[in-house]
Amino acid sequence: MNFNYDVLVVGAGHAGCEAATAAANMGSKTLLITMDMNKIAQMSCNPAVGGIAKGQIVREIDALGGQMGIVSDMTAIQFRMLNRSKGPAVWSPRVQSDRAQFIIKWREIVENTDNLFIWQDTVTSLIIKDKTVAGVKTSLGVEFLAKSVVLTNGTFLNGLMHIGKTQIEGGRVSEPSSSGITEQLKELGFTTDRMKTGTPVRIDGRSVDFSLMEEQKGDDDFHKFSYLDFKPRPLEQLSCWICYTNEEVHKTLSDGLEDSPLYNGQIKSIGPRYCPSIETKIVTFADKTAHQLFLEPEGVNTQEYYLNGFSSSLPLHTQIEALQKVPAFRNIHIYRPGYAIEYDFFDPTQLYHTLETKIVSNLFFAGQINGTTGYEEAGGQGLIAGINAHLKAHGGNEFTIKRDEAYIGVLIDDLVTKGVDEPYRMFTSRAEYRILLRQDDADMRLTEKAYNTGLAKQERIDLLNEKKKEIDRIIGFTSNYSLKPEYINPVLESFGTSPLKQKAKLKDIITRPQIDIKNIAEHIPAFKEELEKTPNRKEEIIEAAEIRIKYDGYIKREQLIADKITRLENIRIKDKFDYNSILSLSTEARQKLEKINPETIAQASRIPGISPNDISVLLVLLGR
Template identity: 55%
Template sequence: MFVVDETYDVIVVGGGHAGCEAAWASARMGLNTLMVTMNLNTIAQMSCNPAIGGTAKGHLVREIDALGGVMGRVIDQTGIQFRMLNRSKGPAVWSPRAQADRTAYAITMRKLLETLPSLSFRQDSVHDLIIEDRRVTGIRTTLGVTIRARAVVLTTGTFMNGLMHIGLKNLHGGRSGEASSTGITETLVNHGFVFGRLKTGTPPRIDSRSVDYSKVEAQPGDTPPSPFSFYSSGITQPQIDMYMTRTTEETHSVLKTGFDESPMFTGRIQGIGPRYCPSIEDKINRFADKESHQLFLEPEGIGTNEMYINGFSTSLPEPVQYQALRTIPGLEKVKMIRPGYAIEYDYFPPYQIRVSTETKTIRGLFFAGQINGTSGYEEAAAQGLVAGINAGLYCRNADPFVLKRSEAYMGVLMDDLVSKGTDEPYRMFTSRAEHRIALRQDNADRRLMEMGYQLGLVDEWKYKRMVSKRTFIQELFQLSQRIAVTPAQVNTYLERCGSTPIEQKVKLSDLLKRPEVDLAEISSQVQEIQVLMTNFDHSESYLPDAEIEIKYEGYLKRELEQIEKVHQMDGYPIPDKMNYDSIKSLSTEGREKLKRMKPETIGQASRIPGVTASDVSVLLIYLRH
């Protein structure tokens, strides 16, 4: 057994989206960090859809960026189509999404990581953890190498005992063409952890040259495209269209011929799959009355002919996949590059971690990504950033970094995992955030960048620019409350935009609450706004954010009042070794759930399914005495 002389502060196991953010955060904070991954050429690989963001997921990416993470910066350099989703709805649910050049994304991420002097890399597979006195102290690899560290972050993705299914065939692997990893699950189980099995899947890939584009509908991106990162000056690379088509009744008939060889329907797959992203066979089985389902044809990059079929995830036999594809409009002569498949993998139910991502059983051991039961690059990256930050703080003997539900979607994500657990792949939605009017994607920098700056993840010039933006928005908000506009100033504009003209002076903030009134348009008519704008660089780009604050003032005020009540509940800590059996007034179900989940605060306890309001009251009385 070879022992590496150097002891690291933090070892990150895995080079996926969680691993990249964890390694970046730890190294940026000055910790001596090592990333160990099975293949250095697949760092930041997009195993499934080559896209970043989407509903609620885009919020996570903006928050990662505001805290000093890297996902937003990388997609801005490599995205080939950008769209802001849900524009027809309120700004609380506007969500950015970008299609990525898969290869360029991975290369750019690796280059960025390699700029960090305190980050080292090793290509190897970890099969064991060194645990002494309930504290992790290092790793052992399949090549017989022991490496010591003060903290370890596990970001294993779908690789732990991964098993891929295509029809009745199955192959051991963590991803197409890559081996699975073994040993870590067994080590953790020996130390008292509970594990489960989950399943995810991916669709077939096709040759874009074999698509009949006269039969599919082009889906252009936004013009101009909006960047994810608060630091990006704009998108400069070429942008391309995506395409939409639909399945047909014939498609469904062909797919049904493979049901008797479906690993899902025959029981060969034991893991639970994502309810919100079902396979195509699951869709036509569960929604038998639907005649067709939307499919999106998404190029995997500028310099490749490979195309991803969004909405056609499947593990049916390859011949059935091929025949079904050829019944879809535009794909009658399609060439399939590789079939879709399902993959089962080990995960550890997340009630076994804290909201800092550190495990409750082993000190210095952190879990991030699919090991916690989540699905998606963005959810993984968010956890990875939190894990990397907290691994660094752990090495400094500092208090952990914890985001509240009222502060960020990342806080909602971590609290949901720890308080509610999950027995299916967890995906973020805007509906999961009860404070979503306050947690918009546009204000992520104003909510979180100061925290990132204090942690050492955000450069000073970026922080100062955010402070300037925040000050401008505050001053413009106050100005709109003070000044009134006259009919002579604004009626011409109001008539042009289809709004009722005013007959007397009206406070500017009241006028801006009209949905059709645009702050950028009306600002040219108000001298006080023009004067204010001259005092701030980039002020024109800040106007949309200021407008949201003014238009939704009433809603935001009510939400902040609700947030204050939640903070009071989260302010009551629960001791680590709480003896719930000694509290006789708890309900039987509540007691069992509390013993299993081990909440850290009264607020967390109140969000555990099965814990009643009466149980929470009993806990409060007990803790006060």
């Protein structure tokens, strides 16, 4: 067996799988090391992918040539486009996934990717020479050498699980934790800390009274994650279910708080503010008499359900007693209780935008090791780390994505510029260019960029070019086709919108909120005929064209703002200043600029504590 590789990836979670497949697909001889080959891309928490802002990240992963969108489409048991009542800037795709099929599909991809190999083992330390990583050592005593190493350790670094006063070492239920790497990196000067996350109880569906719950069905339309031209979803589509806690539930939970690791001092690390445990909810929102719970199916061939909204580390008996106070769960049987887990992470300001560490060359971090939470955030980081690990191994130029190009760009810039003080989760509100970062146009933004780097293949470029051509054709038709008042006014009045006083272009009529392409096309035969010419992915292309027409002014305005900021992104300042010697900067600015050593003026402006005056000082020193 050859123990030399171009890229080594440690951990086969969502970050590790994307990193490994990206590096291998770009041509690197890649080794993916995992503790358990049967848990590749395991969904440690809820059996779902996407959601608000997270769905946009999955679309971006797919547009770049990653795998998460493909796997999610192939294993979906429910699809919903969230936020449809709002503007398309915040439409967010989400699927319920068959947990077992998700693993099977990912393993199938990993095992059949050229240049990619798997080794089942635990990495105990890194091989580092002259501040450059050279490989890893494992618990079986094997040394693997590589030009680049990507760490995607998830919650396994010194993982400690909590169920009431019971503490169990592990990275996930029934799986051991990993030690050695944190301690080694601390000795090298890395800053590390602890974070906490949790997961809810898993319920046997046979013990649930579904008649006392509200059914939530999925969407039955063309939407999906991958931009590749797939057939309809292969698995049976299932419903989710909604119910609520009540005051009896809250009293039972309150009575058990003295045994809660979150409140008795047992857990000292930081938990996710935006995904709180049920015990945190009843304390923080003490005035609320009910909290919504979502019961989510785990797959088509299992009775296991995930209870979203009931994450907890309370003792087993407290969790069960509280659940039995919910009418639908009065005869509840569970597979396992919820638990909290503490784990090590590293301050992400110790990384470049490529996700390479500043302290050790050719070493990359991706996923929860950087203080993030979520499969999607992990997958996006893994993809960028894998691309750059390959490029670093072969002497290529670095690959980065800007904030106005992708949510992945926002995610990584936030991490390396601002750091984290709680598990980082993506929201649409974190992106200042939301209307440019829509889920419908991730391929427009990113596929050509990924193709030029070598990850996205010709098939994707061909599909993109066809889509661009068809969108332009539809928009061109609406821009040139005029309508007379006497012809179209009865139609407009039937839709509840004001009549025309003179001839108008079809494009201007489509911008009205009461009008969409489909309803107006039914009354304009020439337009309907033009739409029918769309050869493939007709609904996707028509929707994309309509968004471009309706939001054209907003898109152009936001692009102008982004272009202005880009000028600051082009002013590079890395290693140009001894910040501690610039006394005209505030003390806080000197300290933070010295620590982060930003790449550009724009990145410096986003560092918390850096004022406009500090930026002006730097621009003056640059002669601007």
